[in-house]
Amino acid sequence: MTHRPLWIGTSFKMNKTRAQSVAYATRLRSELGGGVPGVRAFVIPPATALAEVSLALEGAPVRTGVQNAHWADGGAWTGELSVPQAADAGARIVEIGHSERRAHFAETDGTVRLKVGAVLRHGLTPLVCCGESAEVFARGGSVEHVLRQVEAAFAGLSGTRGDEGLGRALIAYEPVWAIGEHGREPRPEDVAPVHEALAAEWGDRVGGVLYGGSVTPGNAADLLRVPGVGGLFVGRAAWDVEGFLELLRVGRRHAGAMA
Numbered sequence: 001m002t003h004r005p006l007w008i009g010t011s012f013k014m015n016k017t018r019a020q021s022v023a024y025a026t027r028l029r030s031e032l033g034g035g036v037p038g039v040r041a042f043v044i045p046p047a048t049a050l051a052e053v054s055l056a057l058e059g060a061p062v063r064t065g066v067q068n069a070h071w072a073d074g075g076a077w078t079g080e081l082s083v084p085q086a087a088d089a090g091a092r093i094v095e096i097g098h099s100e101r102r103a104h105f106a107e108t109d110g111t112v113r114l115k116v117g118a119v120l121r122h123g124l125t126p127l128v129c130c131g132e133s134a135e136v137f138a139r140g141g142s143v144e145h146v147l148r149q150v151e152a153a154f155a156g157l158s159g160t161r162g163d164e165g166l167g168r169a170l171i172a173y174e175p176v177w178a179i180g181e182h183g184r185e186p187r188p189e190d191v192a193p194v195h196e197a198l199a200a201e202w203g204d205r206v207g208g209v210l211y212g213g214s215v216t217p218g219n220a221a222d223l224l225r226v227p228g229v230g231g232l233f234v235g236r237a238a239w240d241v242e243g244f245l246e247l248l249r250v251g252r253r254h255a256g257a258m259a
């Protein structure tokens, strides 16, 4: 049985200057050399640093991405960034629908769907974030909630894994209760039911399903062993490049054990 590569990446969120971002990318490049066997690494810096980080990583085995993009190709949308602009700055991945954007910037299932369409139309990879609140988790509604979000994100799209369309998309399951400094570190059994459901429903149709939320080098191996988890999407633990490198080593060991 062949295994798909693990996707392991980080978003810097609203952190780091251009110089800090480029220093991170430069160190990553020199450490990774030809790449990490079995792992696809990606870095999503702030938009101000995207072009320079993409240049610093040109030809290196690390993709870059953008944290958000508009669905229109251009126009009077003050403060926004289009998918073609992100691509022009080197992005190959476009993060869509992170819970912080849903909570604070009125991102809805409807805008997520529009953005997925734009990203696929331009040949980039949408990284669609989904996840339930602590309240929904507590009442046992996680699976239903997440499946509904993902169904809405991909409504009307078709394709199979490896195809040009939906098959390129990535899903990041990030329970809201697990994200960030106030988040709770998940036990593998907390997130297993959603991953099982996502694998059953979407596993053969998309490029991969990642887990995100309080991932650390200490819990990464256990989370990668949850059936259906095809990678990790990391915040705080990867903001120091040494932390990201450690997570990539965990990924390499996991991929090696699965080979």
Ligand SMILES: O=C(CO)COP(=O)(O)O
Pocket: 011, 098, 174, 178, 179, 180, 181, 183, 212, 213, 214, 215, 233, 234, 235, 236, 237
């Ligand atoms: O939101 C996340 C990645 O998008 C996860 O953040 P943390 O790893 O800091 O919990």
